[in-house]
Amino acid sequence: MMAAGVALQSIREAVETACRAPSLHNSQPWRWTMSGGRLQLHADGSRSVPVADPIGRQMVISCGAVLHHFAVVISRYGWGAAVERLPDSRNPMHLATVAFEPLPRSRAADTENRSDALRTAIAHRRTDRRPFAAPRPADLVGVDEDLVPRFGASLTMLGEDGPSRMAEAARNSASIRRYDPAYHAELYWWAGHRLPDQGIPGAALPAEGAVPVGREFPVGTLASPESGPDRAALAVISTEADTRLDWLRSGEALSHVLLTATSRGLATCPLTHLTEVSASRALVGDAGADAGERFPFPQIVVRIGARPGGDAPPMTGRRPVDEVWRA
Ligand SMILES: Cc1cc2nc3c(=O)[nH]c(=O)nc-3n(C[C@H](O)[C@H](O)[C@H](O)COP(=O)(O)O)c2cc1C
Known part of the structure; x- marks a missing residue:
């Protein structure tokens, strides 16, 4: 199945990789669905952290992080993410609608070059709470x-x-x-x-x-x-x-x-x-x-x-993609 030319399987894979994004206490307060050939991002209020984050500010920040991760990942498939933020004024939990636009060849190369390093970084990024030496x-x-x-x-x-x-x-x-x-x-x-x-x-x-x-x-x-x-x-x-x-x-x-x-x-x-x-x-x-x-x-x-020497912090767990994504 295709959504506006993008294979659904590619979108699902990109969502799965994007969910490596950081979130408050690794709460992963996001939900992805497809509708009308577009990908929809909702905050999942059932995964809020209500004492530390009573108004859901960090829930939305975490969703912003996963949204950016998704835009970085999808360029690998030759597509750009055209993001409409807060598309439904009646539903504050609906944070973004993502339409897919083919990247023109010239822009694809440019975006690819910029995104390649960031995409690779997704697998290596960890929150590290130990003391650091100063960066150069x-x-x-x-x-x-x-x-x-x-x-x-x-x-x-x-x-x-x-x-x-x-x-x-x-x-x-x-x-x-x-x-x-x-x-x-x-x-x-x-x-x-x-x-x-x-x-x-x-x-x-x-x-x-x-x-x-x-x-x-x-x-x-x-x-x-x-x-x-x-x-x-x-x-x-x-x-x-x-x-x-x-x-x-x-x-x-x-x-x-x-x-x-x-x-x-x-x-x-x-x-x-x-x-x-x-x-x-x-x-x-x-x-x-x-x-x-x-x-x-x-x-x-x-x-x-x-980066401190020795072992890096371990990769923290993520929910199975089919818990957070529905086509
Ligand atoms: C909105 C937000 C707030 C966070 N606040 C803290 C924090 O105060 N202290 C901390 O050590 N890590 C913080 N983190 C990092 C998360 O704990 C971390 O992303 C999560 O446990 C997943 O681990 P990972 O980043 O290694 O994948 C925060 C991350 C986000 C997105």
């Missing part, structure tokens, strides 16, 4: 290129005071949550043990050497061969407004940044505990103040650094 400045050049025109979100590398400012925001968020049993129950449900095809297994969580800016997860079993201080670069993805569209596009930008960094051999870790609580989100918003910048709506902080 050359490896970060252009990671933020065209982000505002393409995704409506910006990426700003924090300066020297970034780590101390983010550590303060992390302490602030942790102290607000210290006596919040619902937050901890939810976190321990998703993380630290083996859930089939979802969540964060203990093998992906460090056994030691928690980084000061990181979320406080249960202790895991992942060895940290270089457990010196964290020297990661810290970057903030932010938007001018805080609408559903901004969240979706922030997720697309996050995917682009993570895959670009991975394609350059770097390790990455998204951080959102810093932007979940309004007091710590405000601290992140002020983090560029010394450089005269203010982030009106910081969405995600990203740690980027040299």
